Amino acid sequence: MNPVLSEIVRTKKVTSPSGEVFDLNSEISLEEGQLLQRLISKYKPQKSLEIGLAYGVSSLFICEALVMQPQARHVIIDPYQTSDWKSIGLHHLRQSGYDHMIEFHEDVSWRVLARLFSEGRKFDFAFIDGCHNYDAVFIDFWFASRMMNAGGIIVLDDVKFPSVRKVCRYVLRHMPFRVIDAAGQPDPHRSWKWECLDMVKAIIPNLSQQIFKPEILRPDLEISRYFSCIALLKEADTWDYEKFCDF
Numbered sequence: 001m002n003p004v005l006s007e008i009v010r011t012k013k014v015t016s017p018s019g020e021v022f023d024l025n026s027e028i029s030l031e032e033g034q035l036l037q038r039l040i041s042k043y044k045p046q047k048s049l050e051i052g053l054a055y056g057v058s059s060l061f062i063c064e065a066l067v068m069q070p071q072a073r074h075v076i077i078d079p080y081q082t083s084d085w086k087s088i089g090l091h092h093l094r095q096s097g098y099d100h101m102i103e104f105h106e107d108v109s110w111r112v113l114a115r116l117f118s119e120g121r122k123f124d125f126a127f128i129d130g131c132h133n134y135d136a137v138f139i140d141f142w143f144a145s146r147m148m149n150a151g152g153i154i155v156l157d158d159v160k161f162p163s164v165r166k167v168c169r170y171v172l173r174h175m176p177f178r179v180i181d182a183a184g185q186p187d188p189h190r191s192w193k194w195e196c197l198d199m200v201k202a203i204i205p206n207l208s209q210q211i212f213k214p215e216i217l218r219p220d221l222e223i224s225r226y227f228s229c230i231a232l233l234k235e236a237d238t239w240d241y242e243k244f245c246d247f
């Protein structure tokens with residue numbers, strides 16, 4: 001592991017460019033970092049996008065794997081890098097020697113993404129871990145998906161948040177993406193209530209469609225959504241935009 005990253009993981013502390021020490025927080029887990037690296041090593045993206053830099057832990061995992069690709073570029077967006085994170089994420093990337101492959105935008109994702117999209121930029125890998133409100137995650141996913149061709153990968157963090165899960169539900173029912181990998185443990189618990197519901201759904205399938213919410217008809221567990229972080233592969237460049245079903 002890159003020495004800067006391994007020191008952060010070991011000590012759970014970060015140091016600002018002026019020498020102030022802070023406790024590490026908000027970072028992805030080691031398992032999630034390994035997921036990012038596994039995907040980059042396997043699919044070999046050249047142009048990568050990340051939303052949410054913070055202290056730079058996920059960026060360090062991404063860059064460590066991405067630097068192996070010739071021509072690799074990593075675009076990062078975070079409006080609060082200076083104000084909230086004391087520029088420590090960028091400091092870590094510089095210390096690790098990754099500055100040559102980084103393009104950083106200190107602004108909210110929806111403004112930067114709209115600009116990158118209108119410039120015709122393309123990516124083949126994206127990691128979304130910025131603002132976790134439903135609308136923000138949806139916009140991040142929407143732009144990332146449109147700036148990528150079939151074969152591109154989007155990794156969504158914090159899938160246990162109801163807001164992020166809801167975005168996943170929409171994506172997997174309407175857009176040409178499928179889950180290819182994940183980090184974290186799925187929740188194995190299935191209470192007796194779910195078993196009863198399964199029986200009702202089997203006995204009166206048509207009526208069930210009208211009675212139950214989509215989350216009950218097709219639970220998250222069934223579409224692998226109880227992991228902490230999931231990777232979605234874009235399978236096609238076009239799809240039926242007019243199709244809509246409850247999600």
Ligand SMILES: C[S@@+](CC[C@H](N)C(=O)[O-])C[C@H]1O[C@@H](n2cnc3c(N)ncnc32)[C@H](O)[C@@H]1O
Pocket residue numbers: 026027028051052053054055056057058059077078079080081084085107108109110129130131136
């Ligand atoms: C959970 S932290 C990211 C942690 C990082 N991935 C890591 O592993 O260290 C979320 C980040 O999203 C950023 N953020 C919040 N609102 C944002 C927005 N509208 N656009 C882009 N980034 C945003 C925050 O400043 C914060 O750095």
